[in-house]
Amino acid sequence: MIPLFKVSMSESATGAATQVLTSGHVGQGPKVAEFEQALAERIGNPNVVTVNSATSGLHLALHLVAGAAADGTGEVLSTPLTFEATNFSILANRLRVRWVDVDPDTLNVDLDDLARKITPATRAIMVVHFAGYPVDLARLTGILDQAEAKFGFRPVVIEDCAHAWGATYRGRELGTHGNISVFSFQALKHLTCVDGGLIVFPDEAMAKRARLLRWFGIDRTADRLRNAPDVAEYGFKFHLTDLNAAIGLANLSEVDDVLHKHRENAAYYDRHLAGVAGLRLTERAAERNSSHWVYPVLVENRDAFVKRMDEAGIMVSQVHERNDKHECLREFSALLPGMDHVAERMVCLPVGWWLSEQDRRQIVETIAAGW
Numbered sequence: 077m078i079p080l081f082k083v084s085m086s087e088s089a090t091g092a093a094t095q096v097l098t099s100g101h102v103g104q105g106p107k108v109a110e111f112e113q114a115l116a117e118r119i120g121n122p123n124v125v126t127v128n129s130a131t132s133g134l135h136l137a138l139h140l141v142a143g144a145a146a147d148g149t150g151e152v153l154s155t156p157l158t159f160e161a162t163n164f165s166i167l168a169n170r171l172r173v174r175w176v177d178v179d180p181d182t183l184n185v186d187l188d189d190l191a192r193k194i195t196p197a198t199r200a201i202m203v204v205h206f207a208g209y210p211v212d213l214a215r216l217t218g219i220l221d222q223a224e225a226k227f228g229f230r231p232v233v234i235e236d237c238a239h240a241w242g243a244t245y246r247g248r249e250l251g252t253h254g255n256i257s258v259f260s261f262q263a264l265k266h267l268t269c270v271d272g273g274l275i276v277f278p279d280e281a282m283a284k285r286a287r288l289l290r291w292f293g294i295d296r297t298a299d300r301l302r303n304a305p306d307v308a309e310y311g312f313k314f315h316l317t318d319l320n321a322a323i324g325l326a327n328l329s330e331v332d333d334v335l336h337k338h339r340e341n342a343a344y345y346d347r348h349l350a351g352v353a354g355l356r357l358t359e360r361a362a363e364r365n366s367s368h369w370v371y372p373v374l375v376e377n378r379d380a381f382v383k384r385m386d387e388a389g390i391m392v393s394q395v396h397e398r399n400d401k402h403e404c405l406r407e408f409s410a411l412l413p414g415m416d417h418v419a420e421r422m423v424c425l426p427v428g429w430w431l432s433e434q435d436r437r438q439i440v441e442t443i444a445a446g447w
Protein backbone atom coordinates (compact mmCIF):
# COMPACT_ATOMS: atom_id res chain seq x y z
CA MET A 77 0.00 0.00 0.00
CA ILE A 78 1.35 3.48 -0.82
CA PRO A 79 0.81 5.33 2.47
CA LEU A 80 -0.88 8.71 2.78
CA PHE A 81 1.38 9.69 5.67
CA LYS A 82 4.81 8.70 6.89
CA VAL A 83 6.93 9.89 9.82
CA SER A 84 9.98 11.87 8.67
CA MET A 85 12.67 11.20 11.28
CA SER A 86 16.30 12.24 10.81
CA GLU A 87 18.87 9.55 11.53
CA SER A 88 20.57 12.03 13.84
CA ALA A 89 17.46 12.24 16.06
CA THR A 90 18.35 9.04 17.95
CA GLY A 91 21.74 10.39 19.05
CA ALA A 92 20.27 13.80 19.89
CA ALA A 93 17.54 12.19 22.00
CA THR A 94 19.99 9.90 23.79
CA GLN A 95 22.17 12.86 24.65
CA VAL A 96 19.24 14.61 26.34
CA LEU A 97 18.10 11.44 28.11
CA THR A 98 21.52 10.99 29.71
CA SER A 99 22.17 14.68 30.38
CA GLY A 100 20.26 14.88 33.64
CA HIS A 101 17.93 17.52 32.16
CA VAL A 102 14.95 16.25 30.18
CA GLY A 103 12.27 18.88 30.86
CA GLN A 104 12.16 22.42 29.43
CA GLY A 105 15.71 23.75 29.36
CA PRO A 106 18.57 24.67 27.03
CA LYS A 107 17.43 22.52 24.08
CA VAL A 108 14.06 24.27 24.03
CA ALA A 109 15.86 27.64 23.98
CA GLU A 110 18.12 26.43 21.14
CA PHE A 111 15.14 25.11 19.16
CA GLU A 112 13.28 28.41 19.60
CA GLN A 113 16.30 30.37 18.41
CA ALA A 114 16.56 28.18 15.30
CA LEU A 115 12.83 28.46 14.60
CA ALA A 116 12.88 32.25 15.01
CA GLU A 117 15.73 32.53 12.50
CA ARG A 118 14.08 30.19 10.05
CA ILE A 119 10.71 31.99 10.17
CA GLY A 120 12.14 35.48 10.41
CA ASN A 121 10.30 36.53 13.57
CA PRO A 122 11.88 36.53 17.06
CA ASN A 123 8.53 36.27 18.88
CA VAL A 124 8.26 32.47 18.95
CA VAL A 125 7.00 30.36 21.84
CA THR A 126 7.15 26.55 21.70
CA VAL A 127 4.42 24.47 23.29
CA ASN A 128 3.70 20.74 23.57
CA SER A 129 1.24 20.63 20.62
CA ALA A 130 -0.60 22.88 18.20
CA THR A 131 -3.73 22.01 20.16
CA SER A 132 -2.18 23.66 23.24
CA GLY A 133 -0.93 26.50 21.04
CA LEU A 134 -4.39 27.26 19.67
CA HIS A 135 -5.89 27.02 23.17
CA LEU A 136 -3.28 29.38 24.62
CA ALA A 137 -3.41 31.85 21.71
CA LEU A 138 -7.17 32.13 22.01
CA HIS A 139 -6.96 32.37 25.80
CA LEU A 140 -4.58 35.33 25.45
CA VAL A 141 -6.74 37.30 23.02
CA ALA A 142 -10.26 36.42 24.18
CA GLY A 143 -10.61 33.41 26.48
CA ALA A 144 -9.25 35.00 29.65
CA ALA A 145 -12.01 37.63 29.43
CA ALA A 146 -14.75 35.38 28.01
CA ASP A 147 -18.28 35.79 29.38
CA GLY A 148 -19.97 33.19 27.17
CA THR A 149 -21.22 35.63 24.50
CA GLY A 150 -18.13 36.19 22.35
CA GLU A 151 -17.86 34.56 18.95
CA VAL A 152 -14.95 33.21 16.97
CA LEU A 153 -15.32 32.93 13.20
CA SER A 154 -13.92 29.60 12.06
CA THR A 155 -13.89 26.95 9.37
CA PRO A 156 -15.63 23.59 9.65
CA LEU A 157 -13.04 21.97 7.35
CA THR A 158 -10.21 21.25 9.75
CA PHE A 159 -9.01 18.94 12.48
CA GLU A 160 -11.15 19.19 15.62
CA ALA A 161 -8.33 20.87 17.56
CA THR A 162 -9.01 24.15 15.76
CA ASN A 163 -12.59 24.39 16.90
CA PHE A 164 -12.37 22.63 20.25
CA SER A 165 -9.96 25.38 21.36
CA ILE A 166 -12.88 27.80 20.91
CA LEU A 167 -15.17 25.67 23.09
CA ALA A 168 -12.41 25.19 25.69
CA ASN A 169 -12.17 28.98 25.98
CA ARG A 170 -15.93 29.39 26.62
CA LEU A 171 -16.39 31.13 23.28
CA ARG A 172 -19.03 30.48 20.61
CA VAL A 173 -18.29 29.27 17.09
CA ARG A 174 -19.64 31.12 14.06
CA TRP A 175 -19.06 29.04 10.95
CA VAL A 176 -17.62 30.59 7.84
CA ASP A 177 -18.23 28.70 4.61
CA VAL A 178 -15.45 26.91 2.72
CA ASP A 179 -14.23 28.00 -0.72
CA PRO A 180 -14.14 24.87 -2.93
CA ASP A 181 -11.31 26.40 -5.00
CA THR A 182 -8.89 26.72 -2.07
CA LEU A 183 -10.51 24.62 0.72
CA ASN A 184 -9.79 27.62 2.96
CA VAL A 185 -12.44 29.93 4.39
CA ASP A 186 -14.57 31.82 1.89
CA LEU A 187 -13.39 35.39 2.53
CA ASP A 188 -16.61 36.97 1.20
CA ASP A 189 -18.60 34.96 3.75
CA LEU A 190 -16.08 35.86 6.46
CA ALA A 191 -16.41 39.59 5.73
CA ARG A 192 -20.22 39.33 6.02
CA LYS A 193 -20.07 37.51 9.37
CA ILE A 194 -17.92 39.93 11.40
CA THR A 195 -20.10 41.62 14.05
CA PRO A 196 -19.51 43.41 17.36
CA ALA A 197 -19.63 39.93 19.00
CA THR A 198 -16.55 38.77 17.03
CA ARG A 199 -13.65 38.19 19.40
CA ALA A 200 -11.25 36.48 17.01
CA ILE A 201 -10.97 34.89 13.57
CA MET A 202 -9.51 31.44 13.10
CA VAL A 203 -8.27 30.51 9.63
CA VAL A 204 -6.63 27.26 8.51
CA HIS A 205 -4.15 27.10 5.64
CA PHE A 206 -5.68 23.86 4.42
CA ALA A 207 -3.17 21.27 3.20
CA GLY A 208 -0.62 24.08 3.45
CA TYR A 209 -2.16 26.43 0.84
CA PRO A 210 -2.05 29.94 2.30
CA VAL A 211 -5.20 31.95 2.85
CA ASP A 212 -5.16 35.24 0.91
CA LEU A 213 -3.70 37.23 3.82
CA ALA A 214 -3.66 40.60 2.05
CA ARG A 215 -7.37 40.32 1.36
CA LEU A 216 -7.95 39.28 4.94
CA THR A 217 -6.09 42.39 6.13
CA GLY A 218 -8.38 44.49 3.91
CA ILE A 219 -11.42 42.87 5.54
CA LEU A 220 -10.02 43.68 9.00
CA ASP A 221 -9.48 47.31 7.93
CA GLN A 222 -13.13 47.52 6.89
CA ALA A 223 -14.29 45.90 10.14
CA GLU A 224 -12.23 48.37 12.13
CA ALA A 225 -13.73 51.31 10.23
CA LYS A 226 -17.25 49.95 10.73
CA PHE A 227 -17.17 48.65 14.31
CA GLY A 228 -14.25 50.51 15.87
CA PHE A 229 -12.24 47.39 16.71
CA ARG A 230 -9.98 44.98 14.88
CA PRO A 231 -10.57 41.25 15.48
CA VAL A 232 -7.39 39.26 16.09
CA VAL A 233 -6.62 36.60 13.48
CA ILE A 234 -5.19 33.25 14.55
CA GLU A 235 -3.70 31.34 11.63
CA ASP A 236 -3.78 27.58 12.14
CA CYS A 237 -0.59 26.64 10.27
CA ALA A 238 -0.65 22.98 11.39
CA HIS A 239 -0.42 21.77 7.77
CA ALA A 240 1.70 24.62 6.56
CA TRP A 241 5.31 24.44 7.75
CA GLY A 242 7.42 26.21 5.11
CA ALA A 243 4.49 27.68 3.18
CA THR A 244 4.97 31.28 2.07
CA TYR A 245 2.65 34.14 1.20
CA ARG A 246 4.06 36.81 -1.14
CA GLY A 247 7.53 35.35 -0.59
CA ARG A 248 7.46 35.54 3.22
CA GLU A 249 7.03 32.69 5.70
CA LEU A 250 3.73 32.25 7.47
CA GLY A 251 4.23 33.71 10.93
CA THR A 252 5.38 37.10 9.59
CA HIS A 253 2.11 38.61 8.38
CA GLY A 254 0.94 40.44 11.51
CA ASN A 255 -1.32 37.74 12.96
CA ILE A 256 -0.81 34.99 15.54
CA SER A 257 0.32 31.78 13.83
CA VAL A 258 0.28 28.29 15.31
CA PHE A 259 2.33 25.40 13.88
CA SER A 260 2.19 21.68 14.68
CA PHE A 261 5.21 19.41 15.10
CA GLN A 262 3.05 16.30 15.60
CA ALA A 263 4.29 12.95 14.30
CA LEU A 264 2.97 13.21 10.73
CA LYS A 265 3.88 16.80 9.96
CA HIS A 266 6.75 17.96 7.69
CA LEU A 267 8.72 18.87 10.83
CA THR A 268 8.13 16.67 13.85
CA CYS A 269 9.24 16.66 17.51
CA VAL A 270 7.11 13.49 18.03
CA ASP A 271 4.63 15.95 19.53
CA GLY A 272 5.11 19.68 19.80
CA GLY A 273 3.87 23.03 18.58
CA LEU A 274 4.81 26.65 18.06
CA ILE A 275 3.04 29.98 18.48
CA VAL A 276 4.45 32.91 16.53
CA PHE A 277 3.31 36.35 17.69
CA PRO A 278 3.27 39.74 16.00
CA ASP A 279 4.83 41.40 19.06
CA GLU A 280 7.12 40.73 22.01
CA ALA A 281 4.56 41.63 24.71
CA MET A 282 2.21 38.83 23.67
CA ALA A 283 5.09 36.36 23.37
CA LYS A 284 6.24 37.28 26.88
CA ARG A 285 2.80 36.65 28.35
CA ALA A 286 2.56 33.33 26.47
CA ARG A 287 5.97 32.26 27.83
CA LEU A 288 4.60 32.72 31.34
CA LEU A 289 1.23 31.11 30.73
CA ARG A 290 2.61 28.02 28.99
CA TRP A 291 3.98 27.05 32.42
CA PHE A 292 1.34 27.94 35.03
CA GLY A 293 2.00 31.70 34.83
CA ILE A 294 5.16 31.16 36.88
CA ASP A 295 8.38 32.88 35.81
CA ARG A 296 10.85 30.01 35.24
CA THR A 297 13.76 32.45 35.04
CA ALA A 298 13.18 33.74 38.59
CA ASP A 299 15.08 32.34 41.59
CA ARG A 300 12.18 30.49 43.15
CA LEU A 301 14.16 29.05 46.06
CA ARG A 302 15.15 32.37 47.56
CA ASN A 303 12.43 34.68 46.29
CA ALA A 304 9.30 32.92 45.02
CA PRO A 305 7.64 35.17 42.43
CA ASP A 306 3.98 36.09 42.64
CA VAL A 307 1.69 34.64 39.97
CA ALA A 308 -0.41 37.44 38.52
CA GLU A 309 -2.30 35.32 36.02
CA TYR A 310 -2.96 31.59 36.06
CA GLY A 311 -1.54 29.50 33.25
CA PHE A 312 -1.29 25.99 31.87
CA LYS A 313 1.15 23.12 31.55
CA PHE A 314 1.75 23.49 27.82
CA HIS A 315 5.56 23.71 27.67
CA LEU A 316 7.80 21.67 25.33
CA THR A 317 10.52 19.41 26.77
CA ASP A 318 14.22 19.28 25.88
CA LEU A 319 13.72 15.72 24.62
CA ASN A 320 11.15 16.86 22.05
CA ALA A 321 13.18 19.96 21.20
CA ALA A 322 16.31 17.88 20.49
CA ILE A 323 14.32 15.68 18.10
CA GLY A 324 12.83 18.79 16.48
CA LEU A 325 16.27 20.35 16.04
CA ALA A 326 17.58 17.18 14.36
CA ASN A 327 14.62 17.16 11.97
CA LEU A 328 14.80 20.90 11.30
CA SER A 329 18.14 20.39 9.58
CA GLU A 330 16.47 18.14 6.98
CA VAL A 331 13.02 19.66 6.64
CA ASP A 332 13.83 21.72 3.54
CA ASP A 333 14.56 18.51 1.61
CA VAL A 334 11.27 17.05 2.84
CA LEU A 335 9.40 20.18 1.77
CA HIS A 336 11.10 20.22 -1.62
CA LYS A 337 10.00 16.64 -2.34
CA HIS A 338 6.38 17.38 -1.36
CA ARG A 339 6.41 20.35 -3.74
CA GLU A 340 7.99 18.40 -6.58
CA ASN A 341 5.41 15.64 -6.27
CA ALA A 342 2.59 18.20 -6.18
CA ALA A 343 3.92 19.89 -9.33
CA TYR A 344 3.98 16.46 -11.02
CA TYR A 345 0.29 15.92 -10.15
CA ASP A 346 -0.55 19.48 -11.25
CA ARG A 347 0.89 18.67 -14.68
CA HIS A 348 -0.54 15.19 -15.08
CA LEU A 349 -3.96 15.37 -13.42
CA ALA A 350 -5.15 18.61 -15.03
CA GLY A 351 -8.02 17.81 -17.37
CA VAL A 352 -8.87 14.35 -15.97
CA ALA A 353 -12.66 13.97 -16.32
CA GLY A 354 -14.56 14.05 -13.02
CA LEU A 355 -11.62 15.46 -11.05
CA ARG A 356 -11.08 19.08 -10.05
CA LEU A 357 -7.75 20.44 -8.82
CA THR A 358 -7.54 23.22 -6.24
CA GLU A 359 -6.26 26.73 -6.94
CA ARG A 360 -2.58 27.63 -7.38
CA ALA A 361 -1.71 31.32 -7.07
CA ALA A 362 1.91 32.30 -7.72
CA GLU A 363 2.06 34.44 -4.56
CA ARG A 364 0.94 31.52 -2.36
CA ASN A 365 3.49 28.74 -2.12
CA SER A 366 1.86 25.72 -0.50
CA SER A 367 3.68 23.24 1.72
CA HIS A 368 1.56 20.46 0.12
CA TRP A 369 1.13 18.43 3.30
CA VAL A 370 -1.42 16.32 1.40
CA TYR A 371 -2.82 16.76 -2.13
CA PRO A 372 -6.58 17.36 -1.99
CA VAL A 373 -8.75 17.00 -5.10
CA LEU A 374 -12.51 17.15 -5.63
CA VAL A 375 -13.86 14.07 -7.38
CA GLU A 376 -17.27 13.07 -8.69
CA ASN A 377 -18.49 9.69 -7.45
CA ARG A 378 -16.05 9.64 -4.54
CA ASP A 379 -16.98 6.21 -3.19
CA ALA A 380 -16.04 4.61 -6.51
CA PHE A 381 -12.83 6.66 -6.63
CA VAL A 382 -11.79 5.55 -3.13
CA LYS A 383 -12.62 1.90 -3.96
CA ARG A 384 -10.55 2.07 -7.16
CA MET A 385 -7.57 3.57 -5.32
CA ASP A 386 -7.87 0.98 -2.56
CA GLU A 387 -7.83 -1.84 -5.14
CA ALA A 388 -4.70 -0.28 -6.67
CA GLY A 389 -2.95 -0.18 -3.27
CA ILE A 390 -3.03 3.61 -2.92
CA MET A 391 -4.13 5.03 0.41
CA VAL A 392 -6.41 8.07 0.13
CA SER A 393 -8.61 9.76 2.72
CA GLN A 394 -10.69 12.83 3.54
CA VAL A 395 -8.18 13.34 6.41
CA HIS A 396 -10.57 15.67 8.29
CA GLU A 397 -14.33 15.28 8.83
CA ARG A 398 -16.37 18.47 8.67
CA ASN A 399 -16.61 19.66 12.28
CA ASP A 400 -20.00 21.40 12.13
CA LYS A 401 -21.94 18.10 12.21
CA HIS A 402 -20.45 16.99 15.54
CA GLU A 403 -22.94 16.83 18.40
CA CYS A 404 -20.78 19.11 20.58
CA LEU A 405 -20.81 21.82 17.89
CA ARG A 406 -24.32 21.36 16.53
CA GLU A 407 -25.84 24.38 18.26
CA PHE A 408 -23.77 26.62 15.95
CA SER A 409 -25.00 24.96 12.74
CA ALA A 410 -25.38 27.18 9.67
CA LEU A 411 -26.08 26.95 5.95
CA LEU A 412 -22.75 26.20 4.31
CA PRO A 413 -23.17 25.36 0.62
CA GLY A 414 -19.43 25.44 -0.11
CA MET A 415 -18.75 23.01 2.74
CA ASP A 416 -21.59 20.74 1.52
CA HIS A 417 -20.06 20.65 -1.96
CA VAL A 418 -16.59 19.85 -0.62
CA ALA A 419 -17.84 17.27 1.92
CA GLU A 420 -19.20 15.07 -0.87
CA ARG A 421 -16.16 15.32 -3.12
CA MET A 422 -12.89 16.00 -1.35
CA VAL A 423 -10.26 13.31 -1.07
CA CYS A 424 -6.53 13.66 -0.33
CA LEU A 425 -3.81 11.86 -2.30
CA PRO A 426 -0.34 10.96 -0.97
CA VAL A 427 2.18 13.61 -2.05
CA GLY A 428 4.98 13.25 0.50
CA TRP A 429 8.73 12.72 0.38
CA TRP A 430 8.37 8.91 0.49
CA LEU A 431 6.85 8.57 -3.01
CA SER A 432 9.13 7.00 -5.60
CA GLU A 433 9.01 7.98 -9.26
CA GLN A 434 7.14 4.73 -9.86
CA ASP A 435 4.65 5.43 -7.01
CA ARG A 436 3.61 8.79 -8.36
CA ARG A 437 3.39 7.47 -11.93
CA GLN A 438 1.18 4.64 -10.70
CA ILE A 439 -1.05 7.11 -8.86
CA VAL A 440 -1.47 9.30 -11.94
CA GLU A 441 -2.08 6.32 -14.28
CA THR A 442 -4.64 4.78 -11.92
CA ILE A 443 -6.59 8.04 -11.76
CA ALA A 444 -6.30 8.75 -15.50
CA ALA A 445 -7.74 5.28 -16.26
CA GLY A 446 -10.98 6.35 -14.55
CA TRP A 447 -13.10 5.01 -11.70
Ligand SMILES: Cc1ncc(COP(=O)(O)O)c(C=O)c1O
Pocket residue numbers: 129130131132158159161162204236238239259260261262272273
Ligand atom coordinates in the same frame (compact mmCIF):
# COMPACT_ATOMS: atom_id res chain seq x y z
C1 LIG B 1 -5.55 21.85 11.10
C2 LIG B 1 -5.00 21.30 12.37
N1 LIG B 1 -4.99 22.06 13.47
C3 LIG B 1 -4.50 21.61 14.63
C4 LIG B 1 -3.98 20.35 14.74
C5 LIG B 1 -3.49 19.87 16.07
O1 LIG B 1 -2.11 19.67 16.05
P1 LIG B 1 -1.39 18.89 17.24
O2 LIG B 1 -1.56 17.42 16.98
O3 LIG B 1 0.04 19.34 17.15
O4 LIG B 1 -2.04 19.30 18.50
C6 LIG B 1 -3.94 19.51 13.63
C7 LIG B 1 -3.38 18.16 13.71
O5 LIG B 1 -3.27 17.44 12.75
C8 LIG B 1 -4.47 20.00 12.40
O6 LIG B 1 -4.48 19.23 11.31
